[in-house]
Amino acid sequence: MQQVRVRFAPSPTGPLHIGGVRTALYNYLFAKKNNGVFILRIEDTDLVRFVEGAEEYIMDSLKWCGIEVDEGINEGGNYGPYRQSDRKHIYRQYADILADKGDAYYAFDTTEELEALRKNAEKEGRTFIYNSSIRERLRNSLSMPESQWKMLIEKGEPYVIRYKMPVNEDIHFEDLIRGHIVVNTGTLDDKVLFKADGMPTYHLAHLVDDHLMEISHVIRGEEWLPSLPLHFILYRSFGWKAPLFAHLPLLLKPDGKGKLSKRDGDKMGFPVFPLYWPYGETAKGYREEGYYPEAFINMLALLGWNPGTEQEIFSMDELINEFSIERVHKSGSRFDPEKAKWFNHSWLRKRSNNQLALEFRDYLRAQGHHHDIGDLETIVGMVKERVNFVRDIWSETDFFFRAPESYDQEVIRKRWLPETPEQMLELESVLEGIEKFSSENSEQVVKQWISENKYNTGAVLNAFRLLIVGASRGPHLFDIISWIGREETVRRIEKGISVIASQVK
RNA sequence: GGUCCAUUCGUCUAGUGGUUAGGACGUCAGGUUUUCAUCCUGGUAACAGGGGUUCGAUUCCCCUAUGGACUACCA
Numbered sequence: 324m325q326q327v328r329v330r331f332a333p334s335p336t337g338p339l340h341i342g343g344v345r346t347a348l349y350n351y352l353f354a355k356k357n358n359g360v361f362i363l364r365i366e367d368t369d370l371v372r373f374v375e376g377a378e379e380y381i382m383d384s385l386k387w388c389g390i391e392v393d394e395g396i397n398e399g400g401n402y403g404p405y406r407q408s409d410r411k412h413i414y415r416q417y418a419d420i421l422a423d424k425g426d427a428y429y430a431f432d433t434t435e436e437l438e439a440l441r442k443n444a445e446k447e448g449r450t451f452i453y454n455s456s457i458r459e460r461l462r463n464s465l466s467m468p469e470s471q472w473k474m475l476i477e478k479g480e481p482y483v484i485r486y487k488m489p490v491n492e493d494i495h496f497e498d499l500i501r502g503h504i505v506v507n508t509g510t511l512d513d514k515v516l517f518k519a520d521g522m523p524t525y526h527l528a529h530l531v532d533d534h535l536m537e538i539s540h541v542i543r544g545e546e547w548l549p550s551l552p553l554h555f556i557l558y559r560s561f562g563w564k565a566p567l568f569a570h571l572p573l574l575l576k577p578d579g580k581g582k583l584s585k586r587d588g589d590k591m592g593f594p595v596f597p598l599y600w601p602y603g604e605t606a607k608g609y610r611e612e613g614y615y616p617e618a619f620i621n622m623l624a625l626l627g628w629n630p631g632t633e634q635e636i637f638s639m640d641e642l643i644n645e646f647s648i649e650r651v652h653k654s655g656s657r658f659d660p661e662k663a664k665w666f667n668h669s670w671l672r673k674r675s676n677n678q679l680a681l682e683f684r685d686y687l688r689a690q691g692h693h694h695d696i697g698d699l700e701t702i703v704g705m706v707k708e709r710v711n712f713v714r715d716i717w718s719e720t721d722f723f724f725r726a727p728e729s730y731d732q733e734v735i736r737k738r739w740l741p742e743t744p745e746q747m748l749e750l751e752s753v754l755e756g757i758e759k760f761s762s763e764n765s766e767q768v769v770k771q772w773i774s775e776n777k778y779n780t781g782a783v784l785n786a787f788r789l790l791i792v793g794a795s796r797g798p799h800l801f802d803i804i805s806w807i808g809r810e811e812t813v814r815r816i817e818k819g820i821s822v823i824a825s826q827v828k
Numbered sequence: 829g830g831u832c833c834a835u836u837c838g839u840c841u842a843g844u845g846g847u848u849a850g851g852a853c854g855u856c857a858g859g860u861u862u863u864c865a866u867c868c869u870g871g872u873a874a875c876a877g878g879g880g881u882u883c884g885a886u887u888c889c890c891c892u893a894u895g896g897a898c899u900a901c902c903a
Contacts, residue, residue, distance in 0.1 A: 332903095333903090334903050336902080336903075366903065369902055369903065371902080372903080430901090432901095434900090434901070437900090437901090445829095448829070449829085449830095450830060450899070452830090481901090482901095483901050501833070501834090504832075504833085506831070506832070507831090510830070510832090510899095511831085512899080514900095515900080515901050520901075522901090524900095524901070524902085525902075525903050526903095528903095529903090545834095545896085545897060545898095546897055546898070547897095547898090547903090548832065548898080549831070549832055549897065549898040549899075551832090552832090572833090572834080573896070573897070575896080577839080581895090582896075622840095625840070625841085625852095627840095629840085629841060632842090632851095633842080633850085633852080635852060635853095652834095653833075653834060653835095654833085654834045654895095655834075655895085655896065655897095656839090656840065657839060657840080658839090659838095659839050659840065659853070659854085661839080661853060662839075662840065662853045662854085664853095665852085665854090666853095706865085706866095708865080708866045709864085709865045709866050710865090719864095719865080734863085780862060781862055783862080784862035784863080785862060785863060788862070788863060788864095789863090792864095794863085794864080795862095795863040795864060796864035797865090798864090799861090799862090800862070800863080
């Protein structure tokens with residue numbers, strides 16, 4: 324049995340989009356599931372669109388996601404180099420092989436000439452296709468005598484090598500996800516395999532590399548489906564065994580129509596990229612927004628695939644275990660930012676208090692607060708169920724670290740009764756009398772005091788909470804006061820009474 | 829325009845020639861709680877439309893509609 328070898332082959336033309344990350348992820352899962360090899364190949368044959376920093380970004384993104392590369396630029400391997408610009412010397416000979424056996428030809432048409440032909444065709448309501456219908460009338464090695472085109476080449480005239488598409492033939496092929504597909508070559512054009520700048524196009528380069536690298540399965544985006552017949556027929560021309568193909572459905576915009584794009588993220592306030600992109604037009608990343616890689620990966624994995632069970636939370640190991648290419652969907656998935664948050668919430672609450680406290684401590688440090696891990700563990704334990712991100716812990720617990728600056732007017736209106744100030748003063752002395760200021764003790768003593776005086780529990784405790792928190796929110800009140808301590812509690816009671824008194828007047 | 833691909837609640841999806849078409853996110857309501865949130869319970873909501881095939885179709889076939897991709901010397 325042939326070893327499973329798959330590759331993720333992005334172009335370094337900018338930051339890696341989450342659709343690209345998902346493609347990488349599915350390749351990785353498939354490889355690991357089948358004890359195979361996951362290869363990272365950089366496809367930088369387009370000199371014009373190359374973007375500095377993109378290659379690093381791709382590798383950093385995969386690393387953050389926990390997608391480990393087996394063979395690649397940094398990892399090495401027996402099939403290198405793994406960057407197409409470093410493999411430049413390889414491709415020309417393969418284009419020549421096809422030309423020599425008559426499956427490809429040299430074409431001298433300039434970009435301007437072709438542009439004009441396209442415009443012309445469009446004007447007449449036709450589509451210009453460079454194929455058998457017209458190739459004999461254009462400037463190429465099929466339409467001119469051998470001596471002439473050889474002379475042009477010798478003179479240094481720029482030219483490309485095009486594939487000579489058969490005239491009328493049904494190409495049958497299989498896709499692991501989509502099944503059987505038939506396309507007639509009459510609708511296909513004579514694709515350029517080798518460019519005038521001395522670089523191969525995608526079609527030639529990826530195919531040669533996949534063959535040389537002994538790729539067993541090509542798992543890539545649906546946008547490649549239309550060129551699959553070309554690739555099949557190229558394998559045939561070379562006399563090579565084609566790998567198996569699987570074309571992944573697209574990721575769609577959360578609302579409206581179309582493919583997810585960078586602008587959607589900007590517009591709707593969620594990232595479209597795994598990491599912050601610092602160059603040129605900057606872009607937000609999931610990492611910086613506070614997402615855990617586990618949650619990010621979990622979410623992406625389930626966008627276009629699921630194992631058929633009702634389980635939704637998967638670790639990478641579980642994904643590897645459950646993944647199968649046959650269960651990948653055919654149709655595109657709309658990305659849902661709300662559910663993304665829920666995944667992070669689910670992963671966050673799985674963390675231990677200690678882990679979370681460490682993460683929260685880092686966050687607090689950045690805000691200039693310094694606290695013991697033990698103290699923070701108590702706090703995160705109180706609120707971890709209710710937050711989506713570590714940074715939310717701060718907005719849920721800020722009153723632990725500082726007395727309220729203001730008091731919710733709505734709560735004052737509802738809960739601050741004429742007798743309240745006096746009750747609060749009374750409460751203060753009750754608290755002063757508690758021996759051990761723990762949550763349980765103070766709760767017991769306070770509740771006893773309330774019932775002995777026949778006060779209204781809701782009224783008293785809501786007013787108390789208002790003084791401590793400044794609003795009607797937060798965890799168990801006695802947990803809060805025991806954490807901030809008796810002194811601070813008393814201080815807040817006194818301050819609150821006087822501030823509110825001045826407002827109520 | 830042409831070629832190819834797709835179509836189950838708002839979204840992600842399960843599922844079958846006969847099911848009360850299931851789950852999750854969201855949303856709504858109730859309960860718990862001293863508050864907010866969590867949590868629990870319940871509700872809401874879908875087989876794009878039309879023809880076939882069949883005793884029966886959401887499921888198989890065809891057509892239409894809609895959506896998408898591709899249609900570069902970009903990947």
